[in-house]
Amino acid sequence: MKKVLIIKKIHQSGIDLLKKRDDYNFEIVENLEIKNLKEKLSDCDAISLRTFNFNQDLIESSKKLKIISRHGVGYDNVDTNCIKKKGITLAITANANADSVSEHVFFMMLSISRGFNSYDQTVRSGNFLNRSNLPLSKELWNKKILIMGFGRIGKNLIKKCKGFDMEVYVYDPYVKEEIIKNFGGTKINDFYECIKLMDYVSVHMPLGNETKNLINMKVFNLMKKTSIIVNTSRGGIINEIDLNNALNENIIFGAGLDVFDKEPPDTSNPLLNNKKVFLSPHSATYTEECVERMGKETIQNIIDFFDGKLNKSMVVKL
Numbered sequence: 001m002k003k004v005l006i007i008k009k010i011h012q013s014g015i016d017l018l019k020k021r022d023d024y025n026f027e028i029v030e031n032l033e034i035k036n037l038k039e040k041l042s043d044c045d046a047i048s049l050r051t052f053n054f055n056q057d058l059i060e061s062s063k064k065l066k067i068i069s070r071h072g073v074g075y076d077n078v079d080t081n082c083i084k085k086k087g088i089t090l091a092i093t094a095n096a097n098a099d100s101v102s103e104h105v106f107f108m109m110l111s112i113s114r115g116f117n118s119y120d121q122t123v124r125s126g127n128f129l130n131r132s133n134l135p136l137s138k139e140l141w142n143k144k145i146l147i148m149g150f151g152r153i154g155k156n157l158i159k160k161c162k163g164f165d166m167e168v169y170v171y172d173p174y175v176k177e178e179i180i181k182n183f184g185g186t187k188i189n190d191f192y193e194c195i196k197l198m199d200y201v202s203v204h205m206p207l208g209n210e211t212k213n214l215i216n217m218k219v220f221n222l223m224k225k226t227s228i229i230v231n232t233s234r235g236g237i238i239n240e241i242d243l244n245n246a247l248n249e250n251i252i253f254g255a256g257l258d259v260f261d262k263e264p265p266d267t268s269n270p271l272l273n274n275k276k277v278f279l280s281p282h283s284a285t286y287t288e289e290c291v292e293r294m295g296k297e298t299i300q301n302i303i304d305f306f307d308g309k310l311n312k313s314m315v316v317k318l
């Protein structure tokens with residue numbers, strides 16, 4: 001009998017997959033106090049993990065643990081060095097997220113470009129007939145976009161961009177030109193030259209030494225005054241102080257952020273009071289459909305792992 005610890009509730013359809021199997025039992029844990037978690041972890045074979053920080057201390061307490069199944073694709077909340085040493089497998093929901101995140105990018109780009117806030121406010125405040133005094137909004141149609149990071153989400157996003165007849169440029173040093181071309185994009189090597197021409201920039205690479213603060217005032221100063229940048233990847237890639245200044249000084253037009261350097265952001269974070277940035281609380285995957293897909297895939301990955309048929313696209317190379 002395998003024991004699965006579900007650290008914070010997931011969609012019922014995932015839990016139902018476990019219920020169908022008589023060789024598994026499971027427990028859902030909502031009390032995340034370390035003492036409680038350690039007790040529960042001591043005899044479990046697998047965990048389903050959302051965003052809770054699974055550090056060395058917890059890994060050491062998980063004596064029988066064989067697989068961590070992330071409910072999502074990012075895994076910066078897992079001590080990968082430690083699980084590598086212990087031979088623990090790390091799985092992600094590789095097929096579940098991309099559609100929802102790339103829609104969220106469009107939700108942000110369209111909301112900012114089409115002046116969502118001012119239109120909505122105009123109607124509610126009884127100023128309907130003054131609409132011609134509002135600044136004109138902008139179309140996405142035929143505009144240039146730079147997709148930074150051409151993995152699962154970047155590849156999904158380009159299809160939607162093509163639907164808007166956008167001209168798509170891709171910055172990803174690790175993806176071959178031919179692959180990008182096959183998706184209808186143009187690979188760029190000189191990020192600093194390309195960014196000067198872009199109307200939109202969407203960030204989809206992981207946070208790491210190479211990408212931390214990559215988008216800073218130097219980059220904003222190169223961008224068009226009319227440009228819009230969206231980050232649904234990880235906070236820290238865009239320098240938040242520089243972004244706030246770039247927006248206030250009209251160096252760029254607008255920004256959409258789903259992710260923050262510190263989550264939740266401090267109430268003193270100036271971006272929270274900046275009307276030129278469209279914010280969401282790390283919720284690009286919070287759709288009914290995506291949460292269901294993630295719940296199922298998280299559990300299916302555990303079952304497939306023990307059945308010896310976990311697809312390698314779901315496994316993080318450590």
Ligand SMILES: NC(=O)c1ccc[n+]([C@@H]2O[C@H](COP(=O)([O-])OP(=O)(O)OC[C@H]3O[C@@H](n4cnc5c(N)ncnc54)[C@H](O)[C@@H]3O)[C@@H](O)[C@H]2O)c1
Binds near residue numbers: 232259284
């Ligand atoms: N907002 C959310 O709720 C949410 C949901 C899912 C994923 N994410 C985040 O989105 C990001 C992308 O997810 P994914 O599933 O597409 O990942 P992925 O691993 O499939 O793709 C990442 C891509 O980034 C590229 N890359 C790595 N370093 C780079 C660099 N220095 N410059 C340019 N490109 C670089 C890689 O070559 C790869 O193609 C991840 O950081 C993930 O954590 C956020």
